[in-house]
Amino acid sequence: MEKLAIYPGTFDPVTNGHIDIILRASELFDKVVVTVARNLSKQPLFTTDERVALLIESLKDFKNVTVDSFDGLVVDHAHAVNASAIIRGLRAVSDFEYEFQMALMNRKLAEDITTVFLMPNEKYTYLNSSIVRNLAEFGSDVSEFVPKVVVNALKEKMRR
Numbered sequence: 198m199e200k201l202a203i204y205p206g207t208f209d210p211v212t213n214g215h216i217d218i219i220l221r222a223s224e225l226f227d228k229v230v231v232t233v234a235r236n237l238s239k240q241p242l243f244t245t246d247e248r249v250a251l252l253i254e255s256l257k258d259f260k261n262v263t264v265d266s267f268d269g270l271v272v273d274h275a276h277a278v279n280a281s282a283i284i285r286g287l288r289a290v291s292d293f294e295y296e297f298q299m300a301l302m303n304r305k306l307a308e309d310i311t312t313v314f315l316m317p318n319e320k321y322t323y324l325n326s327s328i329v330r331n332l333a334e335f336g337s338d339v340s341e342f343v344p345k346v347v348v349n350a351l352k353e354k355m356r357r
């Protein structure tokens with residue numbers, strides 16, 4: 198049977214750190230669904246459709262990775278797409294507490310779904326979407342941290 202995993206997140210926007218995790222997951226699982234969370238209490242810079250489009254473009258070379266979005270509980274979406282695993286990235290100890298809590302809660306909600314933590318290359322451990330948004334806001338070059346399509350999308354956003 199095919200092993201499927203979902204990688205849920207905000208991806209506002211996708212960074213090279215996310216892509217590092219997706220590459221690792223795509224080597225471990227038959228299929229990976231990168232899934233953009235819709236219902237956010239925080240106001241994202243990019244709309245759900247924009248975040249999905251940026252992911253699709255950034256991941257076009259991955260043969261076993263697809264992108265979608267969801268509203269609601271991650272475990273419900275995992276069941277809906279027949280995934281047996283949830284992928285999360287762990288950058289540093291600071292991620293641990295929150296991720297640990299989420300993983301245990303998700304296990305309580307759905308025992309058949311396992312959270313798998315992957316560590317990115319250490320050069321990405323300091324990277325997150327909010328730092329990228331801040332840098333872009335102040336006109337800094339972010340091409341080292343995000344795919345080209347995201348560099349352009351950020352420039353376009355900041356112009357408005």
Ligand code: ADP
Pocket residue numbers: 205206207208209212213214215218284285286287288292316317321322323324325326
């Ligand atoms: P969320 O808002 O749910 O944290 P993100 O899109 O920021 O969503 O992140 C999704 C997942 O990717 C989380 O597990 C997060 O820890 C992980 N992640 C984000 N940035 C990196 C990075 N630079 N390296 C490794 N994992 C990362």
